[in-house]
Amino acid sequence: MDDLNQNPKLGAADRPNSYIGRSVPRERAKKLLEGKGKYVDDILLPRMAHLSYVRSPFAHAKIKSINTENAKKYPGVLNVFTIDDIEKVCSPWQGVLGHLGEMRSPTQYPLAKDIVRWQGEPVAVVVANKRAVAEDASELVEIDYEDLDAQLDMETAMDKSTRVIHDDLGNNLFWTRTVNQGDVGEAFKQSHIVEEVTLDFARHTGVTLETRAIVADWDSSEEKMTVYHNGQAPHMMQSIIAKHLNLSEGLVRIISCDVGGSFGIKVHVYPDEMVTVAVSKLMKRPVKFVADRLESYSTDIHSRCHKILGKIGVNDKGKILAFEIDDLSGIGPFSVYPRTSAIETNQVLNLSAASYIIPNYKAKGTVVFQNKTPMCQYRAVGHPIAVAITEALVDKAANALGMDRYEFRKINLIPDNSYPTKTPSGVPLEDLSHEACIEKLEKMMNISQLEKYKKESLAKGKYKGFSIINMVEVTNPSPAFYGVGGAPISSQDGASIRLEGSGAVHISTSITEQGQGTEAVMQQIAADQLGVKIDTVRVTHGDTDATPYGGGTWASRGAGIGGEAVLKASRKLKENILNIAAVIMQSEVNNLDVQNDQVIRKDGGEGISLKDLAQIVYYRGHELPPGTNAELIATASFSIEGIPFVFTNSAMGCLVDVDVDTGLTKIEKFWAVEDCGTQINPKLVEEQIRGGVVQGIGGALYEECIYDEMGNLTNGNMADYLVPMAYEMPDIIVDHVTTNSGRSILGAKGAGEAGTGGAPGAIMNAINDALIPLNTEVTSQPITPEKVLKALGKI
Amino acid sequence: MKSPAFSYYQAKDLADAINIKKSDDDAVILAGGQSLLPTLNMRLSSPSVLIDIGSINELKKIKVEDSYLIMGAMCSHSQIMNNKEVNEKFPILNKLLAQVAHPAIRNKGTHGGSIAYGDPAAELPAFAVLVNAEIILSGPDGERTVSAKEFYKGLFETAINSDEILTSVKYPINQNGMKLFFDEVTRRHGDYAMAGLVGSIKQNNKINEEINLVFFGTGDRPNEAPKTCEYLLKNEYNYSDIKDTLKNDIDFASDISSSSDMKAHLSAILVGRMMKELN
Structure with a gap:
């Protein structure tokens, strides 16, 4: 099928319609900027009712009784449900998978049953004609609780005296894993220098601009459940809703309209969303639930929450001999369904030290339960912890040896000519470019100039520091990520593309749009491959009734997997078009091509427009010889085979100023060199990197879910939970190295995780570089002014 | 986060606003709403009626009178930052107001609202205390003046009686060479x-x-x-x-x-x- 002569080189700028590799403006941006985006909360259906959840005010308590009578009597209230009602139509679930060893997480019910296990857990739901009325009545639901001891601190989770959250499990352990390559014990003995550090990472969350939202509409006449949901994986939700509400999967339709940011927050199964679907079934009417900001903070999944001990051993030449980590993480009272809450720690174990040649590697991860909001995968899963511990130790080792940090990295990085190879933890790696990236970064940053600037500043009493870090990034996962463990999550994605009677081209894709430009990227690939003008191409996505089956958008898989499906489908359609044109134009296929919406003859002479060709096919098919294959629609699928993930890599650096009076850190500049293979739209790639860096700055300096000693979240609002804002953001300078993935024709890898994964380590190392003259360091993120001043002994 | 039901009343003039306030202990004055409305939506308070004083023009004036710079309660922070007289008499106010939240909030947030709310972390109450501002309160019995130093009684507690409205703040222009x-x-x-x-x-x-x-x-x-x-x-x-x-x-x-x-x-x-x- 693939005639390479017919398929010009990707991104060849000298031919018409070469959209791949160009920063084509995306038309959807205009729609969003004009306020014309359509979000779940914009959905208004006849007879639609509104839900408000009554949530647990306690971190851990027994439910002695629930009285809904007064709430039910409140004017405007349609009904009030508890687990007794909901469990009749919605079965419980368990957040465990089969491929990563034993996971111990109990059954989780859609509403709390007998016991509440985190502050914010839904206990009852009020259905009313308006949200405000439902909230009024929520205050009238009387729940009698008996307070239980809360298990909050992950470090004491396994102590004998600590309250066990799930009695049946016997203790608070969810999951543990060890990796052991080589012999670290012996290697540490042989090391010239051994350095250690312990890092802490606070809990934080995704803070999407649009909060979680769902409208469920049960049509009892068709037995059909239509769900408007601002998620990232419509087909996963289709399968899960069908399973737990005992519906025919083909009769569950998930529609994801515009989504206002997701960052992994919206790829999980939430009790309140499942209950919303159940309520629609019970009441035979459409119902809407939109999480408010308070609910977002206390019920959206949280992330990070790690304490990690790391140790590095280096010989006198600066070669790393051994690397060891011991990571502890707390995940709330349940492992989150269906992806589980083991993946972040698993990634920490897989990704630590992954940029370097390290013959002896040992890693241990322990994941425990807590009476706090459930924790699960959020952008750059595990990366910030893995990168920060690795790069902190690398800096420490280089400094202890008195070696330049850049030179130290260069002698330890996995060389660009050594692929395929494996990470120290044993995960396959291919097509990476650490050396090329760090060399480019060194030039961009002008390190010798920075050293001079640092020295001059110090003479004036100013503490400046800079960093250089390396990282790998997990993107484009294969079935090895979730499917192999039993989760209904497709690793394959599909695209269907058709030429219409008007000459317009229409793609439908299983990849969803969360505001990052999916539509634009798919348009570019199709227009480039077909030879049409980009404004000829329309895109449908986010509707299980209208798109091919697929995994959706997460783990930076949209462009690399979904884009490849579009590329393959476009090539099939083009082949069909040329075959039909050859008949119409009485020409050899090889003499034809498509450019600017026209089939042209390569040797000159009259062509035919795609519109005319389509109209012959659709309206006047009798003009074609009998038996002509006149299909103007083509479909293709793609998934990654032969490797668990398509890794990408990047190098980053930053320059900071630490004010030793106030403890405030100012990031003066940030640099990133990313290798995501083929860039379909460089501007979108760069904005993914910049946006990711900003989110990483959030984790490094600002964001933290703060709990009191009773397990109450105390800063669930935008005034007290600090997100990074424009005023504080530095210039973020981005450049690229391009090493195409050999796993696809397109060669694209993902670009969404790098910034968030790399920035926290880069910032921490830069701050610690600034603090060297003061003989202290910071090891806990977010690195607040107070922590800096404490490290300095000023408070 | 939908507020409990409340009534809304747009006051025609100051006397009108005072009348309503006097008749209902649970009535609350709505100025710029930048602190009040979030507390309503988070159900931290549930007033019976919001008395909107936003259309009372006399409260929106910045005047110089008898060696005082007088800010009407409904002057927005942005309006004050852009006022020539203010920038001449108290250039520091511009610097200070630039640190009050963000432009969108400064466009809606009012001088009187900030002074009356008495958030201990807010800039303007501290400034009023420093320069010995006089705070003008209007009630059913007319007007009275309270020195800023006497105005703040505790956490979000001020000298405003429940039937009074803060109408303006007077800043002595002559700061004795300070x-x-x-x-x-x-x-x-x-x-x-x-x-x-x-x-x-x-x-x-x-x-x-x-x-x-x-x-x-x-x-x-x-x-x-x-x-x-x-x-x-x-x-x-x-x-x-x-x-x-x-x-x-x-x-x-x-x-x-x-x-x-x-x-x-x-x-x-x-x-x-x-x-x-x-x-």
């Missing part, structure tokens, strides 16, 4: 300060004759620091001594942004910055 200082330490631009200081110094032949310090974000109201001022009149700035003296002056109260120790430290740093800038 040089004014403002600075604050925030995690992000526009955040409530971990600690902030407005201060003034009067000098004669480079000798400090009078020093005033008012801190915000440090306790339950704008905090004056008389002992520290006294210390500074007699001694050179010394970080440790100042921090100790400040702890005698102020009961530093921790909040979610910083511990009391942090606030004491930052306050001492701010005093150092002021002495350096104004001396």
Whole structure:
């Protein structure tokens, strides 16, 4: 099928319609900027009712009784449900998978049953004609609780005296894993220098601009459940809703309209969303639930929450001999369904030290339960912890040896000519470019100039520091990520593309749009491959009734997997078009091509427009010889085979100023060199990197879910939970190295995780570089002014 | 986060607003709504009626009268920042207001609202205390004046009676040759300060004759620091001594942004910055 002569080189700028590799403006941006985006909360259906959840005010308590009578009597209230009602139509679930060893997480019910296990857990739901009325009545639901001891601190989770959250499990352990390559014990003995550090990472969350939202509409006449949901994986939700509400999967339709940011927050199964679907079934009417900001903070999944001990051993030449980590993480009272809450720690174990040649590697991860909001995968899963511990130790080792940090990295990085190879933890790696990236970064940053600037500043009493870090990034996962463990999550994605009677081209894709430009990227690939003008191409996505089956958008898989499906489908359609044109134009296929919406003859002479060709096919098919294959629609699928993930890599650096009076850190500049293979739209790639860096700055300096000693979240609002804002953001300078993935024709890898994964380590190392003259360091993120001043002994 | 039901009343004039306020103890004045509306939506308060004073034009004026700069309660922060008279008489106000939240909030948020709400972390109450502003309250029995120093009684507690409305704030233009200082330490631009200081110094032949310090974000109201001022009149700035003296002056109260120790430290740093800038 693939005639390479017919398929010009990707991104060849000298031919018409070469959209791949160009920063084509995306038309959807205009729609969003004009306020014309359509979000779940914009959905208004006849007879639609509104839900408000009554949530647990306690971190851990027994439910002695629930009285809904007064709430039910409140004017405007349609009904009030508890687990007794909901469990009749919605079965419980368990957040465990089969491929990563034993996971111990109990059954989780859609509403709390007998016991509440985190502050914010839904206990009852009020259905009313308006949200405000439902909230009024929520205050009238009387729940009698008996307070239980809360298990909050992950470090004491396994102590004998600590309250066990799930009695049946016997203790608070969810999951543990060890990796052991080589012999670290012996290697540490042989090391010239051994350095250690312990890092802490606070809990934080995704803070999407649009909060979680769902409208469920049960049509009892068709037995059909239509769900408007601002998620990232419509087909996963289709399968899960069908399973737990005992519906025919083909009769569950998930529609994801515009989504206002997701960052992994919206790829999980939430009790309140499942209950919303159940309520629609019970009441035979459409119902809407939109999480408010308070609910977002206390019920959206949280992330990070790690304490990690790391140790590095280096010989006198600066070669790393051994690397060891011991990571502890707390995940709330349940492992989150269906992806589980083991993946972040698993990634920490897989990704630590992954940029370097390290013959002896040992890693241990322990994941425990807590009476706090459930924790699960959020952008750059595990990366910030893995990168920060690795790069902190690398800096420490280089400094202890008195070696330049850049030179130290260069002698330890996995060389660009050594692929395929494996990470120290044993995960396959291919097509990476650490050396090329760090060399480019060194030039961009002008390190010798920075050293001079640092020295001059110090003479004036100013503490400046800079960093250089390396990282790998997990993107484009294969079935090895979730499917192999039993989760209904497709690793394959599909695209269907058709030429219409008007000459317009229409793609439908299983990849969803969360505001990052999916539509634009798919348009570019199709227009480039077909030879049409980009404004000829329309895109449908986010509707299980209208798109091919697929995994959706997460783990930076949209462009690399979904884009490849579009590329393959476009090539099939083009082949069909040329075959039909050859008949119409009485020409050899090889003499034809498509450019600017026209089939042209390569040797000159009259062509035919795609519109005319389509109209012959659709309206006047009798003009074609009998038996002509006149299909103007083509479909293709793609998934990654032969490797668990398509890794990408990047190098980053930053320059900071630490004010030793106030403890405030100012990031003066940030640099990133990313290798995501083929860039379909460089501007979108760069904005993914910049946006990711900003989110990483959030984790490094600002964001933290703060709990009191009773397990109450105390800063669930935008005034007290600090997100990074424009005023504080530095210039973020981005450049690229391009090493195409050999796993696809397109060669694209993902670009969404790098910034968030790399920035926290880069910032921490830069701050610690600034603090060297003061003989202290910071090891806990977010690195607040107070922590800096404490490290300095000023408070 | 939908507020409980409430009535809305758009007052025609001040007398109208006072009448409604007098007749209903649970009525609340709606100015710019930048603090009130979030508290309603978070169901932290449930007033019976919001009396909107936004269409009373006499409350939106900035005037100079009898050596006072007078700000109507409904002047927005942006309006004040763009006012020539204000920028001539109190250039420091522009610098201070630029740290109040963000432009969208400054376009809606009002001078009277900030003074009346009395958030201990807000800049304007501290400024009013520092420059001896007079706060004009109107009630059923007419107008009365309360000195800013007497106005703040405790956490979000002020001298406003339940049937009164804050109508304007009068700032004495003649500050007796005082040089004014403002600075604050925030995690992000526009955040409530971990600690902030407005201060003034009067000098004669480079000798400090009078020093005033008012801190915000440090306790339950704008905090004056008389002992520290006294210390500074007699001694050179010394970080440790100042921090100790400040702890005698102020009961530093921790909040979610910083511990009391942090606030004491930052306050001492701010005093150092002021002495350096104004001396």
